[in-house]
Amino acid sequence: MSQAPSPAVRIGGLAKRFGEVKAVDGVDLEVPRGCIFGLLGPNGAGKTTTLKLLLGLLHPDAGTLEVLGKPVNRFTLPDLLQRVGYVAEGRDLYGYMRVGELIGFNARLYRNWDHKAVSRYLDLFRLPMDRKVEDLSQGMKSQLALVLALGHRPELLVLDEPTGGLDPLMRREFLSLVIEEVAGGRTAILSSHILHEVERVADLVAVMRRGRILAVRAVEAIRRDEKRVRFVPQHEISPDDLRLPGVTGVERQGKGFVLSVSSDLEALLQRLAAIPHFVLEVVDLNLEDVFFDYMGKEESTP
Amino acid sequence: MISLGLVWKEVRETRWKHVVGFLVLAALGVLLAGMYRYLRDLVGDLPLTGELARMLEAQLANYFLYLWANWYGKNLYQLTSILAIVVGMGLVAAEAGNGTLGFLLTRPVSRAAVFTTKYLTGAAGLALTVAGASVVTWLASGAFGHPIPAGRFLVGIIPAIAGTLVIYGVAVLCSTLSGDQVRAGAAAAVLAALLSVPSWFGRTRAFSVYRQMQALYYLSTGTLRLDAVAGLALAAAALALVAGFIFVRKEA
Numbered sequence: 001m002s003q004a005p006s007p008a009v010r011i012g013g014l015a016k017r018f019g020e021v022k023a024v025d026g027v028d029l030e031v032p033r034g035c036i037f038g039l040l041g042p043n044g045a046g047k048t049t050t051l052k053l054l055l056g057l058l059h060p061d062a063g064t065l066e067v068l069g070k071p072v073n074r075f076t077l078p079d080l081l082q083r084v085g086y087v088a089e090g091r092d093l094y095g096y097m098r099v100g101e102l103i104g105f106n107a108r109l110y111r112n113w114d115h116k117a118v119s120r121y122l123d124l125f126r127l128p129m130d131r132k133v134e135d136l137s138q139g140m141k142s143q144l145a146l147v148l149a150l151g152h153r154p155e156l157l158v159l160d161e162p163t164g165g166l167d168p169l170m171r172r173e174f175l176s177l178v179i180e181e182v183a184g185g186r187t188a189i190l191s192s193h194i195l196h197e198v199e200r201v202a203d204l205v206a207v208m209r210r211g212r213i214l215a216v217r218a219v220e221a222i223r224r225d226e227k228r229v230r231f232v233p234q235h236e237i238s239p240d241d242l243r244l245p246g247v248t249g250v251e252r253q254g255k256g257f258v259l260s261v262s263s264d265l266e267a268l269l270q271r272l273a274a275i276p277h278f279v280l281e282v283v284d285l286n287l288e289d290v291f292f293d294y295m296g297k298e299e300s301t302p
Numbered sequence: 303m304i305s306l307g308l309v310w311k312e313v314r315e316t317r318w319k320h321v322v323g324f325l326v327l328a329a330l331g332v333l334l335a336g337m338y339r340y341l342r343d344l345v346g347d348l349p350l351t352g353e354l355a356r357m358l359e360a361q362l363a364n365y366f367l368y369l370w371a372n373w374y375g376k377n378l379y380q381l382t383s384i385l386a387i388v389v390g391m392g393l394v395a396a397e398a399g400n401g402t403l404g405f406l407l408t409r410p411v412s413r414a415a416v417f418t419t420k421y422l423t424g425a426a427g428l429a430l431t432v433a434g435a436s437v438v439t440w441l442a443s444g445a446f447g448h449p450i451p452a453g454r455f456l457v458g459i460i461p462a463i464a465g466t467l468v469i470y471g472v473a474v475l476c477s478t479l480s481g482d483q484v485r486a487g488a489a490a491a492v493l494a495a496l497l498s499v500p501s502w503f504g505r506t507r508a509f510s511v512y513r514q515m516q517a518l519y520y521l522s523t524g525t526l527r528l529d530a531v532a533g534l535a536l537a538a539a540a541l542a543l544v545a546g547f548i549f550v551r552k553e554a
Contacts, residue, residue: 057404109308
């Protein structure tokens with residue numbers, strides 16, 4: 001992954017309220033260029049609001065937004081949107097148009113519309129040009145939305161729950177195309193509930209809850225560093241004795257403990273091995289486990 | 303300020319409203335021209351007396367007076383007001399309602415250009431409908447044996463279009479403020495009805511949009527009131543500007 005001079009997205013102190021509800025509450029975030037960035041969070045976490053703010057569909061109450069090195073405002077948006085592709089959560093396409101008409105309509109709005117690439121995507125997804133959009137299945141609509149988002153060769157692709165309604169095969173084809181495009185030097189932000197899908201494709205993930213970013217981690221680092229250690233000592237010890245460097249959580253289970261570990265595993269294992277014990281084992285975590293860990297921690301935060 | 307790429311979409315979305323509006327108006331214009339002789343004979347045969355008889359005889363004694371009173375003075379402004387509401391109410395609210403506004407606003411077109419294109423496409427459609435139907439009415443007059451100098455009759459198109467754009471502006475404003483085109487249409491209809499209130503009183507009659515659309519001053523004096531046309535155009539422009547200002551700041 002090569003680091004470009006300015007990140008694809010830079011967000012500082014972003015806030016947005018809807019009445020009494022803080023939809024986005026002081027978000028700071030940087031999305032490096034050339035990666036797939038997963039945005040995770042439960043419903044109402046503020047993911048869609050953040051993405052809409054990024055695209056100028058909503059206006060922030062506070063904070064700064066930069067996309068591809070330019071501030072987001074109504075003067076810069078038309079040019080920025082020439083360089084950004086967006087697949088919205090609801091796939092709100094013009095249902096009365098035929099697929100070919102909708103593509104033609106989009107092509108007229110972009111300076112760099114790539115007819116060849118669009119033909120290739122249409123073949124890949126087997127989308128019928130003469131079918132009305134409203135007659136397409138939900139999955140085909142999602143595929144068409146991706147084709148429309150990619151047709152102008154965007155530098156940044158913003159995908160808000162793009163695979164909802166897709167069967168596993170369609171989802172795989174869809175994400176393979178996203179991976180292929182990012183490998184070609186683009187950046188993608190992928191908001192999704194489907195954690196294993198994000199884990200498969202994303203380089204970095206941010207976890208959102210209640211309008212705030214709880215953590216930003218590299219998926220590779222999660223795979224490498226995030227572990228659980230099951231430890232059953234021979235003698236009674238206090239959980240506080242186990243709050244060692246790298247340990248992010250200690251949970252008692254019967255006579256033993258489960259430690260959540262996010263770094264310094266080797267050092268921790270050496271220290272634990274020095275304590276007389278019956279069981280000392282390491283369990284690998286996936287993104288879903290880590291996500292629920294974050295959700296659990298946040299839940300217990302007053 | 304206009305996106306040519308968007309014009310195609312806007313025309314495609316509103317074309318049937320304009321086509322149906324034009325066909326209804328054109329049919330009415332042809333009917334008015336064709337019915338004249340029949341009505342004149344009918345009124346002559348009826349045993350009418352008093353004020354009603356005098357009014358009907360006065361109107362039917364002169365074809366130009368009859369046609370103006372029934373075209374610009376009645377049917378055209380009433381029907382185009384309804385058409386203006388139908389076209390204007392969906393301009394923004396329909397996109398907001400069916401969820402396509404977000405798609406549209408993430409295309410690389412400034413919001414000002416989106417609004418201007420939408421507004422002007424609708425306005426041009428209305429203007430063409432009014433002008434086209436009036437031309438058909440004028441042609442039908444000649445075809446039924448009542449030729450009128452084109453300029454003398456078709457000058458009424460100018461205040462009719464200006465007034466139609468005021469009603470359209472009201473509907474567009476309601477459409478921009480509401481996310482539901484039915485509500486926008488209902489609000490626009492109420493406001494359009496309120497605009498008729500000034501015509502009920504002698505002192506305020508000159509400020510009535512509908513009164514000025516009929517250009518009755520031209521009918522009685524042969525002079526078109528350009529100040530009235532300018533007033534209507536200014537009101538239409540002001541409404542469009544306010545709606546555009548709101549649209550540019552709208553969240554989707």
